[in-house]
Amino acid sequence: MDPSSPPEQETGNCTSDGGSLTEEVHLRRFLCYGSESATYRAREQKNPCLECVTSLTGLLEAGRGSEAVQEVRNISMRGGVRSSGPALFALAVISQHSDVEAKRAAYGVLKEVCASPSELFSFVQYKKELSGAGQRGMWGRALRKAVADWYNGRDALTLAHHVTACKRKGGWSHQDLFRLAHLKPASDAITLVSKYVTKGWKAVQEMYGEQEKTEDVMKVFMYLEAVEKIKHTSDELEVAHLIEEHKLEREHLLTKHLKSREVWKALLKEMSLSTLLTHLGKMSADKLLCSGSAETAAVCERIQDEHALLKAKTHPLGVLLVAESYKRGHDKRGKLKWKPNRDVIQALDSAFCKCLSNVESTGKRFVVGVDVSSRLGSVALGSFISTVTIAAAMTMVITRTEPSAEVVLFSEGAVVPCAVSADSSLLQITMQLVQVCSSCTDCALPITWASENDKVVDVFVIFTNNETWPGRSNPAQTLRTYRQKFGVTAKLIVCGMTTNSLNLVDPDDGGMLEVCGFDSHTADVIRDFITGVI
Incomplete structure (x- = not known):
């Protein structure tokens, strides 16, 4: 048994299932x-x-x-x-x-x-x-x-x-x-x-025009007056002034207003961080984010503001998805195009690292298994990000936030521990993951490895780039055997990053979850499953 087992974890009651699905x-x-x-x-x-x-x-x-x-x-x-x-x-x-x-x-x-x-x-x-x-x-x-x-x-x-x-x-x-x-x-x-x-x-x-108004009525009247004025003016300075004075938002503007740098500059002052991240491409396309400009500096400062990132509960994977989309230089349909700004990219990379502190530890013991039986270069369903980048980023998040987490690389018949230090960068972890390549996938191997090496684990998280290769062993049955051996209700999450169907877990077992593809909500789903919310 692992001597580092948390004292609150009970290992005396054997169980082979992950709890009832109420x-x-x-x-x-x-x-x-x-x-x-x-x-x-x-x-x-x-x-x-x-x-x-x-x-x-x-x-x-x-x-x-x-x-x-x-x-x-x-x-x-x-x-x-x-x-x-x-x-x-x-x-x-x-x-x-x-x-x-x-x-x-x-x-x-x-x-x-x-x-x-x-x-x-x-x-x-x-x-x-x-x-x-x-x-x-x-x-x-x-x-x-x-x-x-x-x-x-x-x-x-x-x-x-x-x-x-x-x-x-x-x-x-x-x-x-x-x-x-x-x-x-x-x-x-x-x-x-x-x-x-x-x-x-x-x-x-x-x-109400000539009527005497109370303070509350006057505030509302002036706000609505500004909303109406903005509909009928093409003067970008007047539009910018109305935005700043009444805290108007993008939804109040006409399409033609959004072609103005002055208008965007005014919007930036009150724009939420999530909205700002969403519109980085549009602002670059409209030439607002030019190298060395004051607007670019202001945007980069906002992106890296630790207090704002914490207040917005920004997850590092959310920042990563924004960064990879921005680096592509066009939106999903390719209609909007821009030249990525190097300063903005660096600010997003910095924000990713700062957001790691936003993720609270679950206190669980993890084994993260990354399938290297094929090249991890394809793009994950639901995002613009390569599967190796997602696997590396999730590995980084787990090892930085959880006190007990081991990473293994696996392919058919082989499991290799992968050392990830506290100061490893995303690029370094990515390079470690792509160094090994074999043939077939066996998603039960990380569980078997933990069992053979007497590792007491609460959560197995497995990332695979293949579709439905069950390997020699069934992961669900292997997990049940592991639970019986160590007397823990270990959970299993299998992330099939390039497929819409896996069929590797028992749908009636409350301790097993499949993830197909990867998007901005995946990390939240995984955490909710680990902590017992779902």
Whole structure:
């Protein structure tokens, strides 16, 4: 046995399975990545449906709808989910059920789960699809009150921002919801917003233009005035001034405004870090990020700001995905092209290393196995990144954040330990991974190696570039044998970076997970599985 075993880990009770898969676990998987299964697919983006979430139906039929609501709220509040769609769909399903307490609970958390107008529109659309009663038939008292509370529960200035930045989605508009919810504004300032939404800016001017206004009403009036002004001006300096004075965002601008360097400079001052990272290519294409410019220096400083990176909970793999996409010099469809700026690339590389400290240790004992039976040069599904870079980056994250983590390279019949020091760079780790190349894949080998060398492991993470080579041993059965030998409920994650299907784990075993491809949410899914969330 490994003498470094954490004292809190019990090894006396033998077990061969990874725990029962309860309805709650299935529901949390659905909420996190849109599927109840033990497979996360980076490319898969299905619309939620009742067939996708049988666990929710089971909880409702068992009279546990209120518990399901709390699961929805908790997963939504913690963040890191692939999409808000599953949570909104789940709330819509619960709100249609006959369980009065569950329905009340679902509507009660709507303001928290729907953080944006876009999400509110999606919830209402899901309600419409589930009700089968048409647009008008579904608007009972409970839904009207919930929607009205969503609007009245916001600060008036925030609400003004919401209704101007996101006006409609999926056939719904704020005007529709105000009317159908029979909204009665909770304050004079919200009354102004309501007037703007339902009657337009001209009606607001006629009613409020010469009228004496309270401070709150004046703030909202001036904000809406700025939003309207920006629609009718081509003067880039005036646009920039309005952005800076009223903290307007990209959604308030016309397409022609985004061709101006002055406009981008103004947007940068209040732009969130996540939005900034998303638009690096666009800013380079518009010649804003020129070598040696003040704008480039400001952007690079923001990208490397440790406090901002921590506040945004930026994962190093998220930065890596942005960096690799930016280095390509064009977007997914190739319509937008730019020349990558060397200073920006260096800032992104620096941000990747700084973000390593954002990842909290799970306290588990890891073995990371990297399959080197074929060249790791292909691109992972769901990203622009090579499989070797992903394997190296994930290895770096785990070895830097976990106190007990060993890395092995494996191919048919061979397992070679790979020393990764605390100061190893991403490039150094990458070079170590590409030095070995063999023939066939046997994903059970890292588990067998740990067993033969008396390594007590909590989590096996295996990265493979091949599709469905099971090798001589089945990884699922090998893991069960390992669990029985050491008396630990070890977990297994197999990441097939270039395939949409693996079939190497037992879907009924709560301690096994497959990952197909790799995207910006994969690292969160892996962590949630390790920590027992899903």
